[in-house]
Amino acid sequence: MKRTLKNIFHTPRFVIGFIIIAAIILVSVIYPIVSPGNPMKNIGQGSFIAPGTYISSYDVATVPVYDSTGANTKIFELGEDAINNRLRVNMSVEDRETMIGWLKSLKESLGEGQLLAGENANATVTEEVTKVVDGVETTTQVEEEREVVLLENLTSSDADAEKLAELWIANYNDEVKVKGYSTNAQRRNIRQLNTRVSRMMSGGTITVSIGDLQPKELKNTDYIPLSKVANVINLPLGTDNFGRDVFRELIASTGTSLLIGLMAGVIATVIGLMIGLLAGYVGGILDDILMFIANLFTVIPSFILLILINYSLPASSRGAVLCAVVIGFTSWVWTARSVRSQVISLRNRDHVNLSKLSGHSLIRIILTDILPYIASYVVMAFILQVSSGILAEAQLSILGLGPSMTDGSTLGLMMNWAKLFGAYTSSNAWWAYFPVIGTIALISFSLNLMNTGLDQVFNPTLRD
Numbered sequence: 001m002k003r004t005l006k007n008i009f010h011t012p013r014f015v016i017g018f019i020i021i022a023a024i025i026l027v028s029v030i031y032p033i034v035s036p037g038n039p040m041k042n043i044g045q046g047s048f049i050a051p052g053t054y055i056s057s058y059d060v061a062t063v064p065v066y067d068s069t070g071a072n073t074k075i076f077e078l079g080e081d082a083i084n085n086r087l088r089v090n091m092s093v094e095d096r097e098t099m100i101g102w103l104k105s106l107k108e109s110l111g112e113g114q115l116l117a118g119e120n121a122n123a124t125v126t127e128e129v130t131k132v133v134d135g136v137e138t139t140t141q142v143e144e145e146r147e148v149v150l151l152e153n154l155t156s157s158d159a160d161a162e163k164l165a166e167l168w169i170a171n172y173n174d175e176v177k178v179k180g181y182s183t184n185a186q187r188r189n190i191r192q193l194n195t196r197v198s199r200m201m202s203g204g205t206i207t208v209s210i211g212d213l214q215p216k217e218l219k220n221t222d223y224i225p226l227s228k229v230a231n232v233i234n235l236p237l238g239t240d241n242f243g244r245d246v247f248r249e250l251i252a253s254t255g256t257s258l259l260i261g262l263m264a265g266v267i268a269t270v271i272g273l274m275i276g277l278l279a280g281y282v283g284g285i286l287d288d289i290l291m292f293i294a295n296l297f298t299v300i301p302s303f304i305l306l307i308l309i310n311y312s313l314p315a316s317s318r319g320a321v322l323c324a325v326v327i328g329f330t331s332w333v334w335t336a337r338s339v340r341s342q343v344i345s346l347r348n349r350d351h352v353n354l355s356k357l358s359g360h361s362l363i364r365i366i367l368t369d370i371l372p373y374i375a376s377y378v379v380m381a382f383i384l385q386v387s388s389g390i391l392a393e394a395q396l397s398i399l400g401l402g403p404s405m406t407d408g409s410t411l412g413l414m415m416n417w418a419k420l421f422g423a424y425t426s427s428n429a430w431w432a433y434f435p436v437i438g439t440i441a442l443i444s445f446s447l448n449l450m451n452t453g454l455d456q457v458f459n460p461t462l463r464d
Contacts, residue, residue, distance in 0.1 A: 004457070007457050008453070008454065008457050011453040011454075011456055011457055012453070013449050013450070013452050013453035013456065014449070014450050014452075014453025014454060014456075014457075015453070016446075016449055017445075017446040017447065017448070017449030017450035017451075017452075017453060018446075018450055020442060020445070020446035020449075021443065021446040021447060021450070024254060024258075024439075024442070024443060024446070025258065027251060027254075028251055028252075028254050028255035028258065029255070031251050032251070032252065032255075035248070037248065039244070039245070039248040039249045039251070039252035039253075039408075039409070040244060040249070040252075040406075040407060040408065040409065041244065041245075042242055042243040042244055043233065043239065043243060043244065043245055044239045044243035044244075045243060047239070047240070047241040047242070047243060047421065047427070048238065048239065048240065048241060048421075048423060048427045048429035048432060049235060049238050049239040049243070050238050050429075050431070051235055051236055051237050051238040051431050052235060052238070053232065053233070053234050053235070054232070054233045054234075054235060055226070055229050055231065055232045055233075056229065056230065056231035056232075059229045059230045059231050060224070060229055083162060083200065083201060084161060084162045086200045087161040087162055087165055087197075087200055087201075088158045088161050090196075090200060091161060091165070091196070091197065091200065093156050095193055095196070095197075096156035096161065096164060097156050098189075098190075098193060099164055099165075099168050099193065099197070100151070100154065100155075100156065100164065101180070102178055102181055102190060103116060103151050103167060103168065103171060104151060105178045105179050105180050105181065106171060106176065106178050107151060108179070109178065109179060116151060116167060116170070116171050117167075117170040117171050151167065154167070165197050165200070165201050166201075168194070168197055169197065169198065169201055172190075172194050174187075174190075174191060174194075235247070237250065237431045237435055238429070238431040238432070240414070240417060240418070240421075240423075240429075240432050241417055241418070241420075241421035241423065241427075241432070242417070246414075246431055246432060246435065249409055249414065250411075250414070250435055250436065250439065252408065252409060253408075253409040253410050253411050253413070253414055253436075254411060254439055254443075256320055256408055256409065256410045257390050257393060257394070257410045257411040257412070257440075257443075258390070258443070259320070259324070260320055260323060260324040260327070260389060260390065260393050260403075260410065261324075261386040261387065261388075261389035261390035261393070261443075262386055262389075263321070263324035263325070263328065263389075264324045264325075264327035264328040264331065264385065264386070264388075264389030264392070264393075265328070265382050265383075265385035265386035265388075265389050266328070266382070267324070267325060267327075267328025267329060267332075268327075268328045268329075268331040268332040268335060268385045268388075268389070269332075269335055269378065269381055269382040269385050271328070271329070271332040271335075271336070272332035272333070272334070272335025272336040272338075272339060272381070273335065273336075273339055273378055275290050275293075275294070275332070275336040275339075275340075276335065276336040276337070276338065276339025276340040276342075276343060277339060277340075277343055277366050277370065277371070278290065279291060279336070279340045279343075280339065280340035280341070280342070280343025280344045280347065281343050281347050281362075281365070281366055281370060282362075283344075283347075287340075290336075291337075291340070294333050294336055294337060297330070297332075297333040298333055298337075302330045302331055302333070303392065303395065305330050306326060306327065306330050306392060306396060306401075307396070307399065307401060309326050309330070310323070310326060310396055310401040310402075311401055313326075315404045316404065318401075318402075318403060318404045319403055319404065319405065320403045320405065320408070320410065322403075323393060323396070323402060323403045324389065324393075327389050327392045327393065328385075328389070331385060331388060331389065331392070335381045335385065338377070338381065339374060339377070339378070339381075342373075342374045342377060343370055343374070346369075346370050346373055346374070347370070351369055352365060352369050352370065355368075355369050376454065376457075376458040377458070379454065380451050380454050380455060380458075383447050383450055383451045383454070384447070384448075384451055386447060387443070387444050387447040387448060390411070390440065390443055390444065391440070391444060393410060393411075393412050394410075394411055394412035394415060394440055395412070396412065397410060397411075397412025397413045397415065397416045398412055398415050398416050398419065399416075400416060402416070411436050411439060411440050414432070414433070414436045415433060415436050415437070417432075418432040418433040418436070419433075
């Protein structure tokens with residue numbers, strides 16, 4: 001036994017698959033303990049909120065940053081690039097392209113060779129500086145290095161966002177009619193764009209009053225520690241169509257899907273093992289009857305049978321357990337046929353015949369003289385059955401025939417909800433379905449990798 005386990009855990013494929021599935025199981029078990037909460041709770045009003053960290057704007061404005069004397073002790077002036085960051089995040093590429101197009105049209109209307117206000121074509125600028133020393137006035141010329149700023153050199157990239165905004169503020173005039181932007185709708189859009197840019201470029205302040213304390217002015221370069229904001233929500237995978245945390249829901253759904261696959265795998269493997277052992281060892285009429293039943297299940301594809309059975313069940317009673325039972329009772333056929341073929345090759349071995357001559361019972365012969373020789377194959381069959389059970393549940397749920405749950409979810413149900421509410425198309429909410437697809441693929445990949453590793457250990461034809 002020790003030698004077998006040593007060989008198994010020295011197989012790279014099995015080890016990699018085992019580590020992946022063990023990590024998934026540990027996360028599914030430990031995360032709900034470390035971070036308790038209802039994964040089905042609606043935390044957002046809007047559907048398909050993008051991933052990110054969200055803070056309460058009210059708390060940011062009213063955070064208690066004053067001590068008992070009213071002194072401001074928690075605000076720090078750190079915003080050296082505050083305006084540029086604000087432009088980079090809040091001014092879209094479309095807005096920047098519109099600004100460049102409007103400024104180019106304005107420059108063309110000024111005539112060839114004319115510069116806009118704020119443009120600088122010379123890297124070196126000579127200025128006259130007048131000084132008075134001991135009553136004597138002297139004038140000298142001083143050369144000053146300046147950055148060349150030309151509209152033709154600016155793009156819609158983040159690096160040019162602040163220069164572009166400065167040119168816009170210096171040249172925009174609502175009374176000037178620019179070619180290509182003369183309709184009322186276009187001029188209204190330009191005015192709205194100017195309002196947004198002016199707000200982002202302004203260096204104004206806001207006044208915050210807390211209780212009876214003296215109001216304090218906060219500059220746009222003032223920063224406060226995030227720990228002082230009471231309401232901060234981290235959404236690493238955003239929310240789904242119901243406003244639920246996808247990350248928390250994904251972990252809970254993974255655990256449920258693993259349980260469904262485990263239950264279905266146990267049921268299918270036990271049924272297939274029992275039928276295969278009896279049909280292979282006893283033979284005769286019992287073998288014919290059992291194989292006739294197996295052939296009936298083989299003729300009808302198991303997934304079609306799953307659809308028909310689940311469709312006939314009322315949705316109110318179609319829970320996770322019942323779904324796992326149905327999957328298990330329709331997936332045992334190939335296990336039974338494979339076990340039967342293994343048992344037929346073993347039933348006439350010398351040690352089996354010796355047990356027969358010794359008068360051992362049927363159950364003892366099967367359990368002690370046959371089952372240990374096919375145990376490795378049964379384990380590999382069980383792993384494949386678990387993987388097949390998880391995939392079968394996902395397929396049924398996408399069709400709307402999976403578990404009907406109000407207090408929980410599965411990976412398949414998450415896929416179904418994403419499909420029904422347009423995450424693939426209209427909303428383009430990749431976070432609602434792509435992580436689910438990746439989780440299903442990762443589970444299936446790890447289980448199949450483990451099975452391949454076991455096959456390398458137990459299959460003599462594959463050994464090095």
